[in-house]
Amino acid sequence: MTPHSHSRPFSCFVTGTDTEIGKTFVSCALLHAFAQSGARVAGMKPVAAGAVWREGAWRNEDVEALAAASTLQFPQTLTAPYVFSTPAAPHIAAAIDGVTIDPAQILSCYGQLRDQSDAVVVEGVGGFCVPLTDYFDTADLAQQLALPVILVVGLRLGCISQALLTAQAIAARGLVLAGWVANTVDTEMAYVPENIQALAGRLPAPLLGHIPRFAQSSAEAGAACLDLSLLNSLFPRRLESSASAQRNL
Numbered sequence: 514m515t516p517h518s519h520s521r522p523f524s525c526f527v528t529g530t531d532t533e534i535g536k537t538f539v540s541c542a543l544l545h546a547f548a549q550s551g552a553r554v555a556g557m558k559p560v561a562a563g564a565v566w567r568e569g570a571w572r573n574e575d576v577e578a579l580a581a582a583s584t585l586q587f588p589q590t591l592t593a594p595y596v597f598s599t600p601a602a603p604h605i606a607a608a609i610d611g612v613t614i615d616p617a618q619i620l621s622c623y624g625q626l627r628d629q630s631d632a633v634v635v636e637g638v639g640g641f642c643v644p645l646t647d648y649f650d651t652a653d654l655a656q657q658l659a660l661p662v663i664l665v666v667g668l669r670l671g672c673i674s675q676a677l678l679t680a681q682a683i684a685a686r687g688l689v690l691a692g693w694v695a696n697t698v699d700t701e702m703a704y705v706p707e708n709i710q711a712l713a714g715r716l717p718a719p720l721l722g723h724i725p726r727f728a729q730s731s732a733e734a735g736a737a738c739l740d741l742s743l744l745n746s747l748f749p750r751r752l753e754s755s756a757s758a759q760r761n762l
């Protein structure tokens with residue numbers, strides 16, 4: 514794979530075929546790759562469910578991992594405006610905490626991060642269509658953020674249909690699928706090359722990398738598996754002046 518130093522930063526929305534399939538891992542890898550190119554980057558997790566109370570705030574693993582991979586540090590109220598204590602679907606976790614997620618609040622936080630960064634990597638919640646309120650889901654959020662989408666495919670039996678359905682949902686929202694990443698979830702999975710080939714022939718975006726299962730995962734190791742130069746031809750103008758182009762969206 515091309516070294517990550519060839520990557521240029523751009524803000525994106527990272528979604529996945531399911532929960533627990535490597536969205537945070539790939540988001541951190543993207544942040545690391547962008548940081549390697551000298552960019553000032555920040556991760557954002559608009560809605561996080563499952564947290565422990567520590568040092569005066571609710572702490573969530575994803576939020577902390579994204580912050581660790583970011584070069585810019587912002588208050589958690591901006592990078593993670595909704596952190597819920599219960600590890601459950603967001604609208605359920607929010608109800609348990611007596612909170613209603615306000616999409617305008619998320620957009621406002623994102624705008625503040627974007628204005629102070631070269632690129633913001635926004636990690637979605639669960640799969641692409643997870644409800645956030647009775648009337649608003651993660652797909653709506655991605656649409657309102659108007660960001661190119663990176664799809665993480667968790668390699669296991671069933672992932673082909675999950676990935677193709679997600680790509681359809683992304684296109685139905687008028688969003689661009691900028692690229693996809695094959696991330697090893699089931700190390701016992703049979704016919705991995707055939708599965709990847711089936712997806713590569715059907716997904717309307719480049720495969721940015723195939724990530725093995727690491728004994729110890731790190732943003733750096735993940736970044737080394739990604740060829741982000743494949744994105745350059747897709748977003749030449751946005752990539753050349755990512756910060757200003759994003760501001761004009």
Ligand SMILES: Nc1ncnc2c1ncn2[C@@H]1O[C@H](COP(=O)(O)OP(=O)(O)OP(=O)(O)O)[C@@H](O)[C@H]1O
Pocket residue numbers: 529531532533534535536537538539575638639696697724725726727728729730
């Ligand atoms: N390629 C990999 N090699 C080693 N560990 C990995 C790899 N991909 C993911 N993991 C680990 O698997 C777990 C789940 O991954 P991750 O947290 O990135 O999933 P997610 O899709 O963000 O989940 P959620 O829906 O909860 O946000 C984490 O402990 C992560 O470090």
Ligand SMILES: [Mg+2]
Pocket residue numbers: 536537538575636
């Ligand atoms: Mg995550």
